[in-house]
Amino acid sequence: MSAEPASGSVPARRGRPGYDQATVLRRAIDVFNRQGYDATSMGDLARELGLTKSAIYHHVPSKEHLLAAALDEALDALDSTVTAIAATSRQPAEARLRAAIHSSVEILVDHLPAVTLLLRARGNSEVEQAALERRRAIDGVLADLVRDACREGTLRDDIDPELISRLLFGMVNSSVEWFHPGGSVDARVLADAITGIAFDGLTRG
Amino acid sequence: MSAEPASGSVPARRGRPGYDQATVLRRAIDVFNRQGYDATSMGDLARELGLTKSAIYHHVPSKEHLLAAALDEALDALDSTVTAIAATSRQPAEARLRAAIHSSVEILVDHLPAVTLLLRARGNSEVEQAALERRRAIDGVLADLVRDACREGTLRDDIDPELISRLLFGMVNSSVEWFHPGGSVDARVLADAITGIAFDGLTRG
Numbered sequence: 018m019s020a021e022p023a024s025g026s027v028p029a030r031r032g033r034p035g036y037d038q039a040t041v042l043r044r045a046i047d048v049f050n051r052q053g054y055d056a057t058s059m060g061d062l063a064r065e066l067g068l069t070k071s072a073i074y075h076h077v078p079s080k081e082h083l084l085a086a087a088l089d090e091a092l093d094a095l096d097s098t099v100t101a102i103a104a105t106s107r108q109p110a111e112a113r114l115r116a117a118i119h120s121s122v123e124i125l126v127d128h129l130p131a132v133t134l135l136l137r138a139r140g141n142s143e144v145e146q147a148a149l150e151r152r153r154a155i156d157g158v159l160a161d162l163v164r165d166a167c168r169e170g171t172l173r174d175d176i177d178p179e180l181i182s183r184l185l186f187g188m189v190n191s192s193v194e195w196f197h198p199g200g201s202v203d204a205r206v207l208a209d210a211i212t213g214i215a216f217d218g219l220t221r222g
Numbered sequence: 223m224s225a226e227p228a229s230g231s232v233p234a235r236r237g238r239p240g241y242d243q244a245t246v247l248r249r250a251i252d253v254f255n256r257q258g259y260d261a262t263s264m265g266d267l268a269r270e271l272g273l274t275k276s277a278i279y280h281h282v283p284s285k286e287h288l289l290a291a292a293l294d295e296a297l298d299a300l301d302s303t304v305t306a307i308a309a310t311s312r313q314p315a316e317a318r319l320r321a322a323i324h325s326s327v328e329i330l331v332d333h334l335p336a337v338t339l340l341l342r343a344r345g346n347s348e349v350e351q352a353a354l355e356r357r358r359a360i361d362g363v364l365a366d367l368v369r370d371a372c373r374e375g376t377l378r379d380d381i382d383p384e385l386i387s388r389l390l391f392g393m394v395n396s397s398v399e400w401f402h403p404g405g406s407v408d409a410r411v412l413a414d415a416i417t418g419i420a421f422d423g424l425t426r427g
Contacts, residue, residue: 170426180412188396211389
């Protein structure tokens with residue numbers, strides 16, 4: 018994870034540390050996840066970056082600004098991928114659902130801190146409420162895939178499709194609580210385990 | 223959910239609202255879940271209860287005290303049940319695992335606010351760290367059940383038992399994010415759906 022400057026990065030200023038926007042965002046997300054967004058002040062962010070409280074405003078207009086950028090990072094990735102998969106209508110719904118789960122797991126792993134922040138958002142501000150609305154729309158696309166797969170007869174019909182959808186993506190999302198990059202479980206192992214359990218079950222056939 | 227006085231309740235005082243400890247705890251847990259424990263002050267709790275900032279100290283020594291009581295409520299229920307089930311060694315591990323999942327779901331539903339608070343605890347204080355340690359011990363008992371069931375040959379052996387355990391209880395725990403008492407899904411429907419998906423899979427047999 019190198020600190021490559023993003024476009025629109027703020028150049029280093031003489032006499033105080035200079036950070037590009039991507040680094041500021043990454044460090045801020047870490048603080049938000051560690052101590053909670055609501056409990057984090059601009060002063061905390063300044064301390065984390067080794068800046069004075071006035072210097073941090075050269076990098077960040079507000080902490081809401083950072084929260085919005087972080088939530089958009091996760092939502093943009095999920096949105097574009099899930100929408101694209103759902104739209105490949107030549108495939109049966111079950112195959113699209115498996116692909117959507119695999120991609121969701123990859124995004125969760127690739128954008129772990131941003132996705133963690135997204136999944137902890139409770140709607141305590143307008144920024145969080147807007148994010149939760151986008152998240153509900155994505156969940157709706159996934160729930161439609163589950164419903165379509167049930168209707169096509171490939172999935173069992175004795176559990177409500179909405180409940181299936183909540184539990185399935187609950188299992189995916191719960192990974193943020195324990196997944197660590199570089200551990201024995203990588204994105205592919207995780208995605209295969211989730212689809213293996215969810216579609217085929219744990220009981221030895 | 224009536225506000226029955228708990229043993230050790232504080233009697234009503236003239237001129238200000240009187241609350242028993244169970245009510246204070248329940249209202250506090252709701253505030254913690256709504257706005258985050260770290261972001262909640264004693265002043266917020268006083269406002270919630272319609273008390274002055276000095277009057278609340280007649281009911282509550284500190285917010286840590288309430289947090290500890292809330293986390294203990296969830297942990298005591300989980301601990302005693304999971305330990306008892308795991309110890310019924312006449313049963314095969316798979317049957318004990320199914321029973322443990324069913325009971326965990328019932329506890330989650332019966333103690334939803336306290337379990338929600340427990341699952342959001344990040345270890346930001348000694349109280350939270352002690353709770354996380356108790357939670358890890360319970361998770362360890364459950365993981366042992368999964369391992370035993372894999373060893374007994376009833377569960378598939380192509381997924382690491384620890385990963386199975388994390389995903390299985392991740393699916394259970396994720397229910398706190400959407401479950402609402404009185405909705406179309408009750409504890410039994412939820413527990414049956416989780417065991418149905420996890421053991422038998424979604425694919426139509």
